[in-house]
Amino acid sequence: MNYFVIGYYALLIGGSCLAAHYRKREVFLILFSLTLASFVMGIVGGENALWAVSIGAGLLALAAGTAYSFREFLILIAGPLTARALRTAPLTAAFGMFVIFSYAVLGIFAPIIAPYGEAEVISQSFAPADENMLLGADQLGRDMFSRLVYGARNTVGLALVATAIAFFIGAILGMIAAVKQGWFDQIMGRLIDVVMSIPSLIFALLLLSILGTNLIILVIIIGVIYSPRVYRLTRAVAGNVVVMDYIEAAKLRGEGMWYLIRKEILPNSTAPLIAEFGLEFCFVFLLVAGLSFLGLGIQPPTADWGSMVRENATLISFGEITPLIPAAAIALLTVAVNMVVDWMLYRSSGLKE
């Protein structure tokens, strides 16, 4: 028993007592179960386990603080309508928005932020971190940190373009099917069923083995593979809109299909489509990362998170965590997008009722 362990338990137990006294049920539950869990962890893992818990709690508090201030900041600079919507955002959603914002900044200003070029060899392979290199060098002696920053531009950019293509194809076909119905709708439906019954990673591998790993081909392949999901959602959403009276009125006015799609259906189905864009982006992003990890995505020397993990994986067997940083970057962005989407879905479902 040293001062740290005593202080640790004193803080937890004192906190639980205070929470119980002021009838804060949730706070008490979480603090006290943490105390009980700490007993077990302390016995199994010793003092290190308790340090890990403290650091974890500190990080969590930091994230919550960042999320809170970022939300207040957004509320201040936004217009009155957006501000009212933002006030309802839970902290998780605000945190997600903060992460997305920082990734966007990293990606857009990559050449300014990164100290070295993405393919610039500046030292020996696997050189440890020093004052020039924040995270050390990779297997060819390139600066890990610079490549990480450029990766934000390349990997996320590629996933965004692929998602946009998937959306373009899926949404347009879905709305045409909803307006036209009949044989077009039927044939599209069956075709989509078949494409969706092949696992996407396997389908991508098959097409890549044939067409080669060219960047443009890669983007198109991924866009095509993920368009069926968008098609289904758009078809369902637009199908509900098409039966409305105002569509009937527009049809009687003699408006054409494109007018109906652009001016009537699209504005009335944006909310679910935007949420779906976020979800779709996560799937596409994970697929791109997976393909790059397998060596079939973005080709070197372009910096890319998936291939960075693979190339430096040998470091893990020496207990280094640097190869995990790009993987964690992928996970963090996906979690962030999911959190924002969760909030948006909740909002759109709440507004409907």
Place this chain on the structure above:
Amino acid sequence: MADVARIVLMRLGLGLLTLLVISVLIFGAVELLPGDIAQAVLGQGATEETLAALRQELGLDRSAIVRYVDWLAGAVVGDFGVSLLNQAPVAEVIGPRFANTLFLATYAAVIAVPVAIILGIIVALFRNTIFDRVANVATLTSISSPEFFLGYILILYFSVQTGWFPSIAKLSDGISFFELLERTFLPALTMVLVVVAHMMRMTRAAIINLLASPYIEMARLKGAPGWKVIALHALPNAWAPIINVVALNLAYLITGVVLVEVVFVYPGIGQLLVDAVTKRDFPVVQACCLIFAATFILLNLAADIGSILTNPRLRHPK
């Protein structure tokens, strides 16, 4: 029961039809190749004679339809032709590896399914409390992480730092079953983490959906405790969606296995597929894709049939 048999047969027929269309897609995709297979294998420097010889050997002088029928007839009895790389019959290369993959997937499923369903029920019981919210964030993180991230974290902590489990899932002849379980524990655990998160969320959603029904309200009003309402009233009706969830996630396991096998250097069919794709060994790629697609369709079919069997209302479509 006659109508059930009819519906099941119809679904089976539909599944076979889908598989047939997919086999056309898989075969046709290779035909899209600029030039042809012989050109792709030998490269630009090949002379006319070697090209002609290889075409002869692969039977490329026949029409695509004849070759497709030939390939499909072979595939049905397990003959997928020979590998372009080492002339070994594809079936011999795939056979043992497919068994390994099935073993890994089963291992993961045996752990994941009960854990996920029990945790899902518990989370549904404690819905909207702080535990539920923590579980929500935790499962979301697990779903959002790429498989290789989870895999390498497990290697770092359970293999490099503590040395409890081997980081490479090497299989050799004559190891005992227990040893096999130990060596494949980390890859199985990686898949368990991803799949449990998915299944938990879906099980929770399935149960909470039901909790809005009037008969649940009735059970509450007569004074049944919360766990009883869920275990005795909600759960029997939730089996259909839960079975669906389980089958869908097992289908997901089949694709997740590719990345996990590469991380742990596990000699399964997923790694074979990736190798074949980089070396452009088309017969192996085609065979692997067909097997993956067939498993995927089969599991989706099982999900359909399972939900029809447990929910009588689905037997009479309106």
